[in-house]
Amino acid sequence: MKYSLIWSLAILTAGLTACAQPGEGPSDRHADTTMEKTLTAYHWELDRIVDENGAAQASGTLPHGQSGAPMTLAFQAQRLSVTGLCNVLSAAYNTQGDNMRIRQVVSTMRMCPDTALMRHEHAIANRLPDVATWHVAQADNAAQPLTLTLAFSNGGQWVLQGKPTPETRYGSAGEIRFLEVAPQTITCSHPLIPKAQCLNVRAVQYDASGLKTGEGPWHALQGDIEGYHHEPGVRNVLRVKRFVRSDAPADAPDQVYVLDMVVESEHAAGQYSSE
Known part of the structure; x- marks a missing residue:
């Protein structure tokens, strides 16, 4: 299993500082900073999961948490949090260009009676470290939300839609x-x-x-x-x-x-x- 069940307020709130990678130029760092601000300015709700064969499963067909809200990812200060499941997942992440690495996934320790939701949560936690790349795109219609695509090493994808964070609003x-x-x-x-x-x-x-x-x-x-x-x-x-x-x-x-x-x-x- 790729993640551990650990409850610690310090772990869930600690920030890890990302370091510039060797060979980065000023323009690359500026572009990375701009995209990182976009990543952290929104909460990203899961819209669909695409497997390695291109078959898509809509978020509405997946197990949801007690509130009925979809699974949501939030990126802040090199920490990723995942809500809308049974527990809250947390992990460290860093980006370099369009590459993303997620590691040290931890979870709160609540046991839910919904076994399907618990299995889904475990699958999500084990999937996070396989994220390889990320990309934010604006729809052709400006009224449509931003889309974040997380691509995995085996070719699968999560497609998420952005909603401005309270800090942004x-x-x-x-x-x-x-x-x-x-x-x-x-x-x-x-x-x-x-x-x-x-x-x-x-x-x-x-x-x-x-x-x-x-x-x-x-x-x-x-x-x-x-x-x-x-x-x-x-x-x-x-x-x-x-x-x-x-x-x-x-x-x-x-x-x-x-x-x-x-x-x-x-x-x-x-x-x-x-x-």
Whole structure:
């Protein structure tokens, strides 16, 4: 098996620095930097898998995670993360021109009851180190999304479609926060929805070693957390990114929260899992 099941917040968030390769010229490095910015400015959703014989399988026919979202790849600071499965996969990657190398694939350790999804996840994890090249292309129609093609050493391909990252959409890096989400929603005030239901959250503080140092008061969160699907009866601790919107509508909050990672998940019955 080509990957190990390891949970470590440090491993999943560590950045590895890429070094320039011998023989690179200034124009080559500029082109690489431009393409790398495009790669990291988007989240890449799997559209189809093409095998070595050219037969394509659409993403909609493949197992999906609990939220129903497709498998999504995100590239940042020489780290690759894969979501939309049972667990979150993480790996180091580096590029040189149109070549890509992915290595040191690790996974969170959640066991899912969907055996088909688990088999698919293992296949994805074992496939990642075989990526050989990458290419980003714009469709003929500018309204269509960018396409990322990852080609494997045996001739197979993954074809993925790009969606701008929150950093790209909101024009900033965002602020990392930790929020605990209570198992049940609460009634909250909304200008357009009578008796609206909001997530009941409180801030959680950690020190540099990852130890919890404090908690804030519970309060209703105005708006949703992008990328988070709340399951009633389940308590979660989330790592989120907070963005400030300068163009927020009058009936919407000017702060946007985007899910970055599920740190803890606990069912009301007491079943506990860390992701």
